[in-house]
Amino acid sequence: MQQSIGTLQESSLHASLKQWYSKTGDLVETDVDGSVVDLVRGNLCIEIQTRNFSAIKKKITALLSKHPVRVVYPVPLERFIVRIDINTDKVISRRKSPKRGSFLDIFSELVRITQLVKYENFSIEVLMIKEEQIWLNDGKGSWRRKGWSISDRRLIEVLGSKLFLSPDDYKKLLPSGLSETFTVTDLVKAIQHPRRNISKMAYCLREIGVIELVGKKGRAYIYRVKE
Numbered sequence: 001m002q003q004s005i006g007t008l009q010e011s012s013l014h015a016s017l018k019q020w021y022s023k024t025g026d027l028v029e030t031d032v033d034g035s036v037v038d039l040v041r042g043n044l045c046i047e048i049q050t051r052n053f054s055a056i057k058k059k060i061t062a063l064l065s066k067h068p069v070r071v072v073y074p075v076p077l078e079r080f081i082v083r084i085d086i087n088t089d090k091v092i093s094r095r096k097s098p099k100r101g102s103f104l105d106i107f108s109e110l111v112r113i114t115q116l117v118k119y120e121n122f123s124i125e126v127l128m129i130k131e132e133q134i135w136l137n138d139g140k141g142s143w144r145r146k147g148w149s150i151s152d153r154r155l156i157e158v159l160g161s162k163l164f165l166s167p168d169d170y171k172k173l174l175p176s177g178l179s180e181t182f183t184v185t186d187l188v189k190a191i192q193h194p195r196r197n198i199s200k201m202a203y204c205l206r207e208i209g210v211i212e213l214v215g216k217k218g219r220a221y222i223y224r225v226k227e
Contacts, residue, residue, distance in 0.1 A: 017072065069119075
């Protein structure tokens with residue numbers, strides 16, 4: 001039997017979301033065709049994924065050949081940074097991060113598995129959450145965090161959700177009043193979101209058939225919503 005991340009290795013966030021999402025009758029950590037699936041609801045296989053979608057691409061592709069699959073992905077609308085001294089286990093500080101997530105953040109991960117969206121039995125549910133990110137002063141973190149490492153993520157609250165069942169659901173994320181043809185720059189201005197994320201959004205929407213390339217102006221690609 002193929003093993004996945006077990007309960008002793010999974011993050012607090014993963015474990016909490018699995019408990020929050022489960023319903024009476026769901027099977028937990030169940031073997032399905034040689035893969036351990038977080039939740040099984042009837043014939044639906046549900047994977048809680050808090051990190052890189054590339055890590056589950058092969059697993060999801062195999063499951064889709066016989067089962068409907070749903071990936072549940074949390075996006076922190078609100079995040080609190082909790083610094084803990086590794087020597088005393090005491091909380092040094094707790095502050096709110098200025099960064100706020102949105103449903104558009106799904107494209108940062110969807111870009112890795114766009115071909116799976118074309119499966120009729122594949123869906124993604126994005127959960128907007130409030131979380132705590134636990135930092136430890138162990139000297140192993142990045143230079144940006146001055147050596148502080150992220151040891152865990154903890155769920156505080158689920159604030160909302162959006163289910164994406166088909167390409168049409170992704171189309172609804174496009175801003176209203178968009179011109180017949182548009183560029184990534186036009187999307188950035190309309191949505192007021194970082195360009196790197198909007199570029200991934202445009203790529204994903206093109207790959208799954210929501211928008212199509214119709215031309216180029218200078219170095220900018222010109223798109224329109226596909227009929």
